[in-house]
Amino acid sequence: MLSYQETINYIHSFSKFHRTDSLENIKKALDQLGNPQNSYKTIHVTGTNGKGSTCNYLSNLLEATGKRVGMFTSPFIIKFNERIQINHKMISDDALVELVDRVRKVTDKIDLTEFEFVVILGFTYFKDKVDVAVIEVGIGAAHDKTNVILPDVSVITSIDMDHEKIIGPTLQDIAAEKSGIIKNDRPVVTGYLQPDVRNIVTKRAAEMHSQMFEFGKDFEICDFETSENQSVFDYIGKNVVIKGINCSSFEKTTAVNMSIAIRTFLAYQTINQEKVDLELVKDNLESHLILGRMQVVHKKPMIILDGAHNFSAIKNLINSLISNWEKKDIIIMYAGMKDKDRKDILNYLSERVNKVYVTTLDMNRSADVADYDFSVYNNVVFVKDYRNKLKEIENNLTEQQVLLVTGSFYLVSDLESFFS
Template sequence: MKFLTAHDVIKHLYSLPHLHPKNDLSFIKRILSSLGDPQNKVKTIHVTGTNGKGSTSYYLSNLLQKAGQKTGLFVSPYVREFNERIQLNGQDIPNSDLVKVANIVESKIELLQKDDPNFALVTFEYETALAFEYFYLNRCDYAVIEVGIGGQHDKTNVICPEVSVITTIGLDHEKIIGPTIEDIAHEKSGIIKSKKPVVLGNVPQTVLPILLKKANETKSSVYLLGRDYTVETTKNIQYCFKNHQIVFAKRPLVESYDIAIAVTAFYLLHLPLEEKMIEKAIDQTNIPGRYQIISKAPKIVLDGAHNIQAMNNLLSFLHQVKNKDGRLYCLVTMMKDKDLKQVFDLFEDQDKVTLTTVPYPRATKLNDFPAEVREKYAYDANYCHAYQNLKNKLSKNDILLVTGSFYLVSAILQVEDPINASARD
């Protein structure tokens, strides 16, 4: 099979299964080996965490670029289009390069299938192989690699990074890497590699010993938030690590520890960059789908918060900044495997919530929401109609929040700006 267009590639990727019967790394290792192990030919930083891993990855990518490094970035999910998943120096992979790399990977798959007809990749393995091959072909100095889910068994866990990063640990994806927070901590500790430093962020004390034990076993130096580096937020964000002290501008709903984690990981690479340039790199970083304001009066906010911790932070902030004369309208869908009841408990009684869905297999339909949620809130299966209906109700002091899933955020961006949301060079 030969791909002719990026549409062909993406269509094929999403026709593949999502999971192997056996949850190991044997398939991704075989395809990477047939490609010449491109993941070993580029320096990497590996990032995991229940929340903040995407933001931290974007900050790290920008810091590396400011330091003059040719920088790859592999993140998920995408907000506007698939090409966001694989970036080079802050630019999405062009369609022509996506086709080129996919044909290279596909040719190797066909060769492997001659010896083993049962050999096949799942979607995320294929995407991971695309990213590593693209970064190698473009001779990246560094690539920032965000895990898909977890750590130990994640398909990206085939690298020996210069630095490992664990941003936070909380309850999410319990059915896959849980069910307990201790199980999740064990899984995420799997990215800690022998004699390579690890930066730990906002980690609960209850599971910190699990991570420290793994670091001790691998002889990895640990840099722990609050012990080895600090961050304080008042009118601005004050960061301190060793003899480095930097002040960053405070940004709405930006977790200060995401910034601190990224800067600490960057310092461990020992790349020359003035503190003013570090400050500039952070301040200029835009993170798609995270507190993304698409209208100011009335305010319309898109945020892909999809677990308890992220949603609590988001709603707490919006309830604080909301005008006393205004209302908070919310359009929400989530994935079926999330803690739906606990998330909806975070909304206040006066919040005007509308439930919806998106055309994605894991997305909640009406009967997937808990009974008490269905009884309390209106449901509109047509997200376009639901969104326009809420927009029409807004006064200038109101806020409309679209949240619960990056898939919904992406869908609403298509509604608001269908040309720019899908256009490519």
């Protein structure tokens, strides 16, 4: 049997790219393993932004009812094992080693990508261990390798521009791909839908006879109020009102994601004819810390890690920072990927904050100095050694300043332990 590190190396030895949209290979592998994904209930979550946070909030609520809850997410922040969790406890090193050994003996002759293999690991690990699993898609939905399940509820947290080369190029293409998560006679919960894509989603829901619960139409948040680094809001649904929900973030999109999780939880409870305890909902949304998402690693002075990596996520994040700390200077350490809208992001950041430090990561996807035109900015500079620069910034940071590290979960992953 392989060691833990050899096991991780084996997982990473698979091709990382989608060869085809087909789900044939992963279905074949799962079939040979006895289709473990059919042995427990599932909730399937997609979205351009907010899906990871929504998975966490939803898992918290399901756990609070006494259920054993599996959670499959990506990417990981500190350790690979984070991607496969039961009741927010990640799979142990020994269990992962044994799981990979067991699965690869069955799937070794099937041509799989890394993500397909990891999905199979998650589905297999949850068998006989969970009552329900919250499954986050990788990219898109219709052709995503997780889309081999029949969930009790499907979720689309948001639809915006990202991964255009894979599921685009247009916003309408992305909406059509994400709408593929909607299943026949199963409800779907969505975040706010732009007019350009709403018809695509509602049409798919109608075709699939899927009851649709849309943020801003069927449920919403009201009386959103912020203080230094937290907020409170009310959840308003057609038949359910929950007042005074506390949120350890000042970002309004966090409250929106919480409301999506609440509506999804209510739909799941209704389908399964389970009683809903509204106080349980109010008290358990934030049972566990979410790494890399509005993660405050230092309060005085304020240092925040956030894996926002596309324009819409960055824009929401910066607007929230400015709204909450309008009198403070905001300093940013940013690392973007080559396949992201870096120019739009830097244009926006340079106009909205005091100083932006751009860096690069030791990976092929990461944008380097040659991928930017720094001549058009007077407050954006490139730094190669971001760790030393962050030490310098941290040592000189005052309480009238906020340091935000963002642009990539890979950067956040590297620096979470640095700040810890």
